[in-house]
Amino acid sequence: MEGIIKRILVVEDESKIVEFIESYLLNSGYSVSKAPNGREALKAFQSDEIDLIILDLMLPDITGEQICKEIRKTSKVPIIMLTAKTSDESIINGLDIGADDYMTKPFSPRQLVARVNALLRRAYDDEKDNNLLSFNQGDIVINQTDYSVKKAGKVANLTPSEYKILITLAKRSNKVFTREELIQVAFDGDYLGYDRTIDSHIKNLRAKIEDNPKDPIYILTIRGIGYRFGGV
Numbered sequence: 001m002e003g004i005i006k007r008i009l010v011v012e013d014e015s016k017i018v019e020f021i022e023s024y025l026l027n028s029g030y031s032v033s034k035a036p037n038g039r040e041a042l043k044a045f046q047s048d049e050i051d052l053i054i055l056d057l058m059l060p061d062i063t064g065e066q067i068c069k070e071i072r073k074t075s076k077v078p079i080i081m082l083t084a085k086t087s088d089e090s091i092i093n094g095l096d097i098g099a100d101d102y103m104t105k106p107f108s109p110r111q112l113v114a115r116v117n118a119l120l121r122r123a124y125d126d127e128k129d130n131n132l133l134s135f136n137q138g139d140i141v142i143n144q145t146d147y148s149v150k151k152a153g154k155v156a157n158l159t160p161s162e163y164k165i166l167i168t169l170a171k172r173s174n175k176v177f178t179r180e181e182l183i184q185v186a187f188d189g190d191y192l193g194y195d196r197t198i199d200s201h202i203k204n205l206r207a208k209i210e211d212n213p214k215d216p217i218y219i220l221t222i223r224g225i226g227y228r229f230g231g232v
């Protein structure tokens with residue numbers, strides 16, 4: 001997710017506050033969508049790709065709480081509630097219905113930005129980690145987001161076919177794949193080579209990710225059947 005500009009939806013009816021928040025968010029490198037009421041907020045949430053919502057509770061049409069409930073039916077997008085209500089009860093209620101954090105007015109914009117940063121990190125770094133498969137204490141790391149593979153910290157330049165074979169084997173390391181199965185899964189069956197062609201991809205793959213390609217620990221040959229992944 002790094003390098004992609006995050007879009008924040010600011011739901012607030014007081015234009016002075018919106019401008020104030022917007023300028024801080026823009027200065028911090030975010031893009032901003034704005035909605036002055038609940039109806040616009042739900043519309044913006046559906047049409048723009050929103051990564052986080054700053055949500056005022058007192059709006060002219062529907063309440064921030066209702067918006068929060070509505071959005072939580074379909075999305076886990078981080079929500080920071082902005083409220084003039086300071087009673088414990090309203091804050092607890094906000095968190096109960098699915099807000100991730102809250103700030104009471106008047107608030108420090110720098111603190112708001114700090115909370116935005118923290119929530120985005122929490123929400124999206126986990127997602128990023130799920131796309132990384134690591135084996136043998138990080139000796140092999142497969143990044144399913146950009147399809148890159150690292151061997152001992154260095155990028156192993158796999159061809160698309162080699163990548164597909166590796167990810168297929170690595171995701172089901174308890175299974176032995178026949179050559180035919182590997183052709184099916186790695187090439188969607190859309191492949192007219194002899195099944196021995198898999199062997200040459202395997203050979204090249206081993207050269208790129210094994211310490212000793214002649215005595216592999218990752219791409220194991222199961223004699224008479226096919227291949228299995230040996231990384232843990």
Ligand code: CA
Pocket residue numbers: 012013014056057058059
């Ligand atoms: Ca308001």
